Amino acid sequence: MNAPAKLGAYGLGLVVIFSAALGIGNTVGAVGAVGPSPAGDGHGAHAPSLPARPAAESVPAGLQVSQDGYTLTPETTTLAPGERTAFRFTVTGPDGRPVTSYQVAHEKKLHFIVVNRDLGWFQHLHPTEVGGGVWSVPLSLPQAGAYRAFADFVPEGHEGLTLGTDLFAPGDHTPQPLPPATRTAEADGYTVELDGDLTPGTSSRLTLTVSKDGAPVTDLEPYLGAYGHLVALRAGDLAYLHVHPDGEPGDGVTRPGPAITFNAEVPSRGDYRLFLDFQHGGTVHTAAFTLRAVPSPAGATPAGADHEHSGH
Ligand SMILES: [Cu+2]
Structure with a gap:
């Protein structure tokens, strides 16, 4: 397996999704060159006479339950709080039938993210196929409230899709404010420092540095083909941004910590909640941050220009 090629193909999918979804083209040189051709993926068959939508009107990922003919269909959207349930769903395709053919991305055919709507709780799960296009995953919504589930x-x-649906756990619920912006997060005894800024409309380099008991962690373990996975959700509507690390294990360049570098691009100013999954000691840990995206001052140096490793 040619790791760079694999990464490139994978990154391509994400960048394309992201650019298409967020309407931000031309940010990375490769995007224009490798984007889907106008007739390449069946879009033309559905809407041959429609001109391409202006990018500015595109919708960020995760906000829709149905897109391009694909629909996320949960068996139920109400789960008793605190009870572990076999949560089942299908993705139906343009032909109305459950989709059974998926491409593997990050070692899985489908990634399932569940958060509560006030962004204080997060889970990244991998459902299993139980036949006929049905996915099943043990799920427990910890307390009463409104939740959002994403199938990626x-x-x-x-091309890649992220569909979202609301889930509900009945009962009394006191909404919590978004956790305040912070550059440091604790997770299971690990400390993660966040460096970098989110700048709307451009690729922003974020570096997350993992330490434990004051010592840098230099033996992070690959998890789903990377040393870290970062999901960013926009506060207010939970627009979904699945960003990925710059480099991957075994590429001869990327070190197993303490720093994990990501390229992220957000569509607008405002607050984002970032969830970092990383693996160490055989266990996956999740560190969460709130980060505010602010436009960069005119004339600022592009982020990351002086970094040693550039994937693009
Ligand atoms: Cu996943």
């Missing part, structure tokens, strides 16, 4: 997948013959 690449159907065969299509």
